[in-house]
Amino acid sequence: MPLEERAIPLSPELREIASDNESSDGIAVLPESVTEIDGNLVAGFRPDMQAIGVLAAEAGVAVELLLPDGAEPGLYSEHDADWVLPLFLELSNGVTAGLIANYLQRLYDEWRGRNSGMPTVRHREVISAPDGTEVVRELEGPAPEIIEWLRDRERDGR
């Protein structure tokens, strides 16, 4: 099953957050939504971010949740492909791609021992298009293929 790749325009709200932050050596993550809860501005991130953060801390990789001014982080939940990874700002080096691959591999190993079928994974990353605009590059496919794609990036150091 081939990996399906799409380029999706970034919402104005997220474009503003992304343009305020440049990709770093670590992992930078954009929120899925920004909303108000009990009078406070809350930026929602996918729950997987917690486990990725722990893995990154163990590997000495910095993680930054990109928050609009005055916002606090919250948990965002919705349905979609089997596993939707957080919305990353461009992964700038092989270490970060490898870390995400390790996270997915761990998830897949645990899942494989207890389930049948094949989980679909959606990887999303904000990148600069050739015309300079920022777009979300979405890659969707079976877990092992996404892991392999990330491993290739780890090997190539990008």
Next chain:
Amino acid sequence: MAAEGTIQRPDETGRPMTMVLIDASRHGREPPADELRKRGLEGLGEILPRLADGDSSVELAARSCLRDLVDAFLADREANRDLFSLAHTLGGLISATAECFWQPGEEVYSLNCPVYALHRPFAHSIAVTVTTTCSICGAGAFRCLHLPGNFYEGELCVNEVTGIGPVGHIALTAKPDFIYTWHQPLEQPVEDLIKRQIIKRPGDKATCTHCLECGGEPTADDLDPVTRFERMVEEGLAREQERPA
């Protein structure tokens, strides 16, 4: 994530329908299919002989076991296809010993039975953001390194929800994040029940005998609800296109 809530939205007939807002995981996490299967089968082993003897005192335990069997199937349909049939067998025994009553209402009768989730063509998912604190250290979301579902000095880590944001969108889907969203109360208009001679007048007792009548064998669609749902959407779109402007 452990949060609870429901919202009302109209269904295709315009009647209000209750939807689970967020999964309320009974253990701070969604139990995996194999755990649900193990729990369901262990319960079944204890309950089945007593139900077969006509012991209705195990009704509550039997209904809890039924939910585990159904959820295990919904979590992994292919691996747990045998549970589809077992759930109907158990449901049939509950029906025969303790009976399954519809909840009477003025306009509709409702029934909350997990067995109907086995036949449902789609579940739902709601996009929502919540604020949380860690049950271990009290830190806000993503502010600590404790993992929900893990134990720390014997204490289970869960995200305790402190605030729920507005609903982003509601999606009908055959691939929901949470298996709990397959469960919806089944509703029957009083008028229909009278027409089908199940009741004579509103308020009369009505029993459900689905498990005694259903073959209890999963169809190809029951095993692959995603393809079924895609087909339903395509057929719906085709009908829309055929409709004169």
